[in-house]
Amino acid sequence: MTVTALDDxxxxxxxxxxxxxxxxxxxxxxxxxxxxxxxxxxxxxxxELALIAPDLVAGRxxxxxxxxxxxxxxxxxxxxxxxxxxxLEKFCISxxxxxxxxxxxxxxxxxxxxxxxxxxxxxKGIGSMIDALEAGDFARLRLGIGRSGADEDVVDYVLGxxxxxERENLAAFIDRASEAAVTVLCDGVNAGMNRFNRKxxxxx
Numbered sequence: 001m002t003v004t005a006l007d008d009x010x011x012x013x014x015x016x017x018x019x020x021x022x023x024x025x026x027x028x029x030x031x032x033x034x035x036x037x038x039x040x041x042x043x044x045x046x047x048e049l050a051l052i053a054p055d056l057v058a059g060r061x062x063x064x065x066x067x068x069x070x071x072x073x074x075x076x077x078x079x080x081x082x083x084x085x086x087x088l089e090k091f092c093i094s095x096x097x098x099x100x101x102x103x104x105x106x107x108x109x110x111x112x113x114x115x116x117x118x119x120x121x122x123x124k125g126i127g128s129m130i131d132a133l134e135a136g137d138f139a140r141l142r143l144g145i146g147r148s149g150a151d152e153d154v155v156d157y158v159l160g161x162x163x164x165x166e167r168e169n170l171a172a173f174i175d176r177a178s179e180a181a182v183t184v185l186c187d188g189v190n191a192g193m194n195r196f197n198r199k200x201x202x203x204x
Contacts, residue, residue: 013139013185014097015069016041017084019125021159022074030145031158034101034125035072037143037177042070044178055083066186069093078124081132088133098138099184101177102126105158107144109166110173112180114192115140139189143177 018038026032042049047061047070058071069091073083088098102125107113117137120127130136148157162170176196184192 011094011096012066013068013099013189014091014093015071015088016099016101016181016185017071017073017080019077019080019100019102020072021076022072026159028161029159030162031077031103033103033143033145033174033177037101037141037174037181038070038072040174041178041181053083053086055079056087058087063182064186068185078128080125081128081130084129085132095133095135095138099141099181100126100129100138101141101181102143103145103158104142105145105147105154107142107146109144109146110169111144112177112196113142113144114180114184114189114196115142116189116193139184141177141181141184141192143173 016038018034018036020026020032020035021029039049041047041063042059042061045061045063047059049057049059049070049072051074052058055075056071056073058069060067060069062068069087071084071087073080075083084098087093088095102123104113104121104123106121116139118140119136120130126140129138145158180192180196183195
């Protein structure tokens with residue numbers, strides 16, 4: 001049996017939510033990295049994800065002895081919050097029991113950063129979450145996608161696909177992001193921050 005070492009003052013994570021945009025046109029874009037990590041975790045731990053509402057894909061399962069719900073809001077990135085909030089209210093989960101996985105242009109590609117809470121940092125999906133939950137005290141696993149070196153529009157960049165160098169390292173990045181999510185789930189946010197927030201340990 002897995003023995004968890006939860007943070008003394010942090011609630012146990014009950015829900016992992018990945019952010020992205022629905023549909024095949026967006027599947028391999030930088031903005032869908034949160035979806036891809038959730039999909040990877042679901043495959044690894046045999047958690048079935050299914051469409052349970054028009055704007056929500058979700059499932060329940062067990063990861064290394066830790067019960068968890070997983071979901072992907074389907075209302076497009078800037079409307080991520082309402083379907084997540086509906087799910088939380090239905091299953092009596094508080095914002096502090098949520099880990100949100102999302103892309104972040106302010107971190108170079110391959111970097112991970114775990115936060116306990118905070119503002120939206122300009123991320124539309126996180127902004128929608130804060131608005132819908134009326135709180136920003138949910139944990140985040142930020143996945144670095146970097147910024148374009150050219151004068152490319154931010155929207156075009158995040159909705160673009162990874163370049164050749166990034167694709168070569170993408171599987172390893174998703175593996176490590178999944179490992180970070182499991183650590184937060186089973187050992188707590190502080191344990192995840194201590195292990196994965198060091199730059200030298202998290203860069204592809």
